[in-house]
Amino acid sequence: MQVLKFGGTSMGSTRAIEQVCNIILHQKPQGRFVVVASAMGGITDKLIKCGQLAGQGQEQYKTLLAEIEAQHLDTIRTLFPITAQSSLISQVKKKLNALEILCDGIFQVGELSKRSLDKIMSFGELMSSYMLAEKLKQLSAPAAWKDSRELIVTDANFGNAHVNFLATNHQIGEYFQEEKADYVIVPGFVAASADGETTTLGRGGSDYTAAIMAAALNAEVLDIWTDVSGMMTADPRLVSQAIPIPHISYEEAMELSHFGAKVIYPPTIQPVMNKRIPIWIKNTFAPEDHGTLIHVLDGRDRGFPVTGISGIQHIALLTLEGSGMIGIPGFSRRLFDALLQERINVILITQSSSEHSITVGIHEADMLKAKTTVDSEFAQEIQEKQIEPLIVERDLCIVAVVGDKMKNHHGTSGKLFGALGRNGVNVRAIAQGSTEKNISAVINRPDIKKALNVIHEAFFETPLKQVNVFIAGVGNVGSKLLEQLEQQHGYLQQELGLQVRVAGIANSRKMFFGHETIHLPKWRELLQEQGEASDMWGFVQKIKSLNLRNSVFVDNTASPEVAAVYGEFLQHGISVVTCNKIACSADFAYYKQLKELARRYNASFLFETNVGAGLPVINTLNDLIRSGDKVNSIEAVLSGSLNFVFNHFVNGASFREVVKAAQDEGYTEPDPRIDLSGTDVMRKILILARESGAVMELEDITNHSFLPAAALEAPSVAEFYEQLDVHADHFLQLREQADKAGKRLKFVASYQNGKASVGLQSVAPDHPFYQLEGKDNIVLYTTNRYSQQPLIVKGAGAGADVTASGIFADIIRTVR
Known part of the structure; x- marks a missing residue:
């Protein structure tokens, strides 16, 4: 014998009742079941209010009675086929008529006694359990309904009656000896005194009804089905970090329920504890969840002194x-x-x-x-x-x-x-x-x-969550990242509960691993004086052998060799954070492989700084996609270097002078053609297109180059600059044409209808790109949701500081 109790939320709607039936009918195929049903959610409160209003001589009780009737009849009409509704509606209406007569009498007398209130409250469980029994019959289940007032005997302490267990156990035993149905449905909460007056077992008494039944029948288990997945270490409404308690002793459950844990009604535990019948608290709406099993623990070690x-x-x-x-x-x-x-x-x-x-x-x-x-x-x-x-x-x-x-x-x-x-x-x-x-x-x-x-x-909760970081590339960006990690060390511990340890660093010449962590103020000296010869594969193997928890590999390089080892990290559960665009703009198959490895091995693969440095360009795009939006087009200025160049190519300055100034300021690569050719921008728009769902390769992107072929193909950087002088008129003509039209030159990347392109464009004053200054980047997302006005992400898109800050943010995301 197994006893199942379903609470008010489990009986609160047509869909919920159908779920209850599904749970009942999918129990173990052998055996018999007692099913205890609470009133539909909210009905008991309405019934109490009806009685109170009637006792106060207020006719509003009639409105509440009408609401109660409508809720039950609507449920019947939705839950049952038309052919099965008539007799059921007739039976429920009989109960509702009796309730109305009772309330009318209280209204006439002008007094609500505890005895009358118990009788009023009983109607909720009587109607819900009857509907459940009829639904099971309609599903061809061998089910019977039994009024628990004919089984549970109490004293006349109305409102919170005390059970006469001797008489109750006798009546339950006799009934179940005669009743042969596999499923017996009974109303919870209600009982009767020795002289047949309706009593109730206290709010939450349906749990108690189920326990009484389970103890009387020596049930194998008592299942309490509710709207939460068991007991928690604390009230999740107040403590967001509360976790489920998979196993708990009877005594612990009694203590927690006595002190406010509302998952189980306190008196429930006593009858079944005496007979060592396990109580399993389960979630009606997530039946696959483990829930909480209340039983004899036999010295089970849960690791925490406090349950x-x-x-x-x-x-x-x-x-x-x-x-x-x-x-x-x-x-x-x-x-x-x-x-x-x-x-x-x-x-x-x-x-x-x-x-x-x-x-x-x-x-x-x-x-x-x-x-x-x-x-x-x-x-x-x-x-x-x-x-x-x-x-x-x-x-x-x-x-x-x-x-x-x-x-x-x-x-x-x-x-x-x-x-x-x-x-x-x-x-x-x-x-x-x-x-x-x-x-x-x-x-x-x-x-x-x-x-x-x-x-x-x-x-x-562990006081601090430890994060172990391994950094490849300690040049401009890498050194700024280490500086920021050192600066924010205390803040991360105090405000985020994170202990971020830099456990290993490497550049193209040397690599160094700390015994526990690298002392950041001395990282340069340690790398130089104690570092061993750098070997990327050796760096990978060392990280894997250390096997530190919450490990994160950070790539601050532009190296294809480093980008090629990401998979080794991901398949060992080591997260990868990178500003290196090569992996995500390589063959689409490799890009997809890395994403799949991250999912499969529950590691993070984050590359926010691939586009826009520290700007939330990729995260914003991901949030749109994850929330169901669809990207229709992307238009962007993605090169801080090129934006700097064209913002300063004004007022008589030659193109050669502006490019040289950008190189001297560190805004371009040592070979400016890497930036001016548009290849870097192509990689960036390719990454955004892929993150939008496109299957695309780099060669699929059209590049409208503005550089003369002779400049691009010059044998050296010095000869490249000579070609800029030779073609000075070409660049001057581009600027004059834009000036004459009242426009400004911008190197624009775009993606629409599965196609992407990059190239120099003249933009009008009413375009969002027109006012873009300095080395700023800007991205316009036009989506189904942002169809009239695009979503704009704008800000500094180049520089070691902002790039390092974007990497820093991605490191934090790997553990939060």
């Missing part, structure tokens, strides 16, 4: 204190008796060793009632100044750390309170059980999110 962290908000502290309490027995008993008379639940207890005071935590909603009853109980002692009037503090909360292994770990309390103290969280009261499975602290309610996060960080 989970929980919290209860809206707590009040009651403190009874006075010198008259010292050495006098009976004060604690009288305090708890007074609270018991008013049915006030005590959540936390702590007492000073001097017996001068005793403090208890209760729900804030009960504090006025508690103040009245306790002060009345101790009126004589208060009058005689033996004790003070009850002290009440509000707007508090309790945070609790829970774990079976805490008692075997020294310093758990110190770690907890140290973490709170360092973050300025004031502790108002402390409680720890003798079993050492729970440490609870009362704090100010506004501090709960911060407290849960710092505790979670202390017990579940």
Whole structure:
């Protein structure tokens, strides 16, 4: 026998109910099943509101009744074929009519009793479970519906009835001896007193119903199907780093549920724990997730002394204190008796060793009632100044750390309170059980999110995540990168929790590996004095042999030899960050191979600086594609060198003078033809086209060169400059034609309809490229979403500093 319980969200819509049926029918083929159903999501709250409005004499309850009816009938009409709807609607309407008569009576009397409210609340589960049973029958499953009020016997404590287990187990046993259906569907939450009055088991009582059934039938397992994938180390709404708990003991689960973990209703655990029936908490909407298994752990080692962290908000502290309490027995008993008379639940207890005071935590909603009853109980002692009037503090909360292994770990309390103290969280009261499975602290309610996060960080998160970086190329860009890493070392640790270690560096002559990390202020001396002869393949093998966690290889070169080894790194799970354009603009097959290796081995292959240096050109394009947009065209100025040249080719300056000035400033390669030929721009537009989804090779790109062939083919750089003088009129004519038209010269790359080209263009004043100054780059993305106005990325597109910063950002992305 297996018991399955489905919560309100699992029963909250037609699609959800269909998913529930799918889960039920795909359980193990052998055996029988009890299925416990909650009311449809939100229905119980509406039912309570109906009763309250009716009891207050407000006719708005009729509107709510109409909403409840519409929700159920709409679900039936969507969930069932027309041929099966009539009888089901008739049965549900009978229940709704009975509900309406009940509310009308309450309206006439003008009073809502707990007895009547229990009866009103029962309709949610009665209707949802009946619909589920009929849906299973319609799917040809051998299913039967049974009213749990005929099975579970309670006292007459309406609103939170106590179960008579002897009578309940007897009735459940008798029924299931006779019932032969494979699937028995019962409503959760509801029961009946000995004289047949409807009672309820408390909010969340459907879990309890399932546990009662499982214990009575000695079930193999109790499955609690909800809308989350099990219990978490903390509330994920407050602690984003919370992780699932795959296994947990009964005792730990009880502690966490008592202290606010809402995945399971606290009383649920007791009946099945006594019989060692496992509870499996699963996600209806992600049934493949493991969830949380609550069972006997048998000394299972989870690695953490703390299993989970929980919290209860809206707590009040009651403190009874006075010198008259010292050495006098009976004060604690009288305090708890007074609270018991008013049915006030005590959540936390702590007492000073001097017996001068005793403090208890209760729900804030009960504090006025508690103040009245306790002060009345101790009126004589208060009058005689033996004790003070009850002290009440509000707007508090309790945070609790829970774990079976805490008692075997020294310093758990110190770690907890140290973490709170360092973050300025004031502790108002402390409680720890003798079993050492729970440490609870009362704090100010506004501090709960911060407290849960710092505790979670202390017990579940490594203080610093280590990143090991290996750098090839320590020239202009590489040296700036090392400078930035040194400068930001403290910031990365403090603000991002990252310890970035440079573990190896290499240039074309030497390579050096640190024992643990390279001391960055001395990297030049270390490389020069202690470095060994550089060998790219040896560099690769050394990195692989070190096998450091979170390794990142950074290529700051323009070397084909270095670009050829990326695959070696990626297939060993080592991320690659590069400003070297050769790999991504090489044969398309190699480009795709590198991307596939990165995916297969869960490594990053990042090359943002291939286009636009530190500008977010590629990341922006990737974000568009990943979010479903389609690139229709790309238009760009992608060469900071060429932009610098044509921005300064004005006011009588010769083209030769401008190119020489750009070379002297370091804006071009030693051989300016590498920049002026347009080959570098071709590589960049090719990379953007490929990232947009195009299958394209470099030779597919049209290059409209503006340089005379004699200049391009000159045997040396000096002779190249001579050819610029020879063809000075050619360049002057290009400028004069643009000036005459009121335009400016820009070297433009474009991609549209699967074709790409580069070349010199004259752009008008209304074009975004016209005002592009200095060595800036600009990229215009026209997409389905950005069809009227293109998305523009613009800024400095050349220079060692900005390129290094782009590489730096890619390194951080590999681990975040």
